[in-house]
Amino acid sequence: MSVTINAHQLSRLIDKTISHMASEYVEPLHGIRLDVDAKYVYAVASDRYTIAVARYQLNHGDQQQEPWARTIPAEYLRSLREWIQSMEGAGLITISTAKDRLIFEGPQSDLSIAVTPGLEFPDWRGLLRKMVEQTVEGELFPCLNSGYLSRFNTGDILRVRFTADEKPAVVFAEDFIGALMPARHAGVYPCKEETFEGAHKSWLWTLAAGSTDASLDGAAYEEDRPLYDVTTDIRETGEALLQQTLRSGWDMSGKSTEKRDEFLAHCLAAVNGWTAFRYLDALYNVDPRAAAAVVAEVAGELESGEIGDFAWDAAEAAGFDPEKWHSEYDARLKAVEKKPAA
Known part of the structure; x- marks a missing residue:
């Protein structure tokens, strides 16, 4: 099974969909789905929050083939794009399947990529079919320039109000309002299809x-x-802190006070979770950007696994004596060990 497409068109398919892939934690969606039927070759990507499909119409000679689909894993997309860029845009690329491989054959070199033939991928045709068919006939069908949409990536959750065809789309967020002018406003109508139908x-x-x-x-x-x-x-961090507080509280209420160490551990986790959330919430209300920067920086420190060293350095920088704390802690542990059991 194979299909032929020029380098420029294959590159466009990847570029139009690559931003919609899911993270490495959602394996079936962590890549771009190459889907071929009797008329088109499609590139499909989704992270469950967005879905994007780009297509290229095949030459008449390719339209007798059997449909097939494979997911190009995300880790191979960079090398694939570099390989495509190494040839002329008009150069023809033949893509074929061979067991657990996708083989890209170019004018001067080939590229083979390992894939999982049976990897599950959502029925993207069905998903979009349901969405399209749910649209009410006669609804607005505004024409917007996609290049301008990215300007509203402020980190906020946006609500959109389409006022009328050929009129601005108004966007709202917390302490934010804006508008996006229709593409026709520039004096050119670039939309190929003027109606939803x-x-x-x-x-x-x-x-x-x-x-x-x-x-x-x-x-x-x-x-x-x-x-x-x-x-x-930052939102996921706040959610995690609140979950920690509540779960520790639930665990605490379900433990006997006779299990003192376990009970106190849940108390400490609940207190620290709530304290951290309140500080983060206060910082966010004062300066959202600073809060986001702190969350990102702390995430990097936690990932490194060296928070003990960071805490020691921070204590010294603040004028405290962590060496004294350590000595007092060791003395307390030794006293507990020497204490006879009740």
Whole structure:
């Protein structure tokens, strides 16, 4: 099974979808899905929050082949892009499957990539089919310049209000309001399909092959992070601190006070979790950017596993005597060891 596409078009397919891949903790979605049917070759990526599909129409001679699909793992995309960039844009690339490999054959060199043939990937045709078919007939179908959308990446959760066709889209967030002018405002109408019906029709052949009950729900697409993985996202950090506080409180209430060490450990975890959350929340309200920077910096320190050294240095920098603390702690442990059991 093989398909032929020029280097420029293959590069465009990757560039249009690579930002939508999931992290390494969602293996089935950590890459770009190369999907081929009788009319098109598609590049598909999703992180469960967004989904992107780019397509290239095949030459007539390729339209008799059997459909196939493979996921290009994210770790190989950099080498693939570099290989594509090493040739002329018009150079033809033949992509074929061979057991657990995707083979890219160029005019002067070849590239082979290891893939997992049976790796599960969501029914993207079905997902988009459901979304498109849920659209109410006659709804607005504004034309926006995608290059301007990135300017609203402020880290906020945005709400969007489409006022009318050929009118600005208004965006709202906490203490923020903005507007994005329609593409037609510049005096040029770059949208190929002027109506929703026209756009839907151009994808109807593709989406009709999707299931009507497709879903991204299920264990296959859940994050498989290590138990103590550290996040750099400020909202996730706040959530983790609140969870720690509540879970420690629940564990504390379920433990007998006779198990003093275990009980005190849960008390300490609950107190520290709540204290850290309150400090983070206060810092965020004063300076959100500073809060985000601190969370990212602390995440790096935790990942390094050297927080004991960092704490010692911080104590000395603040004018304290960590050596004295250590001596007092050792003396307290020795006193406990010598104390006869009750």
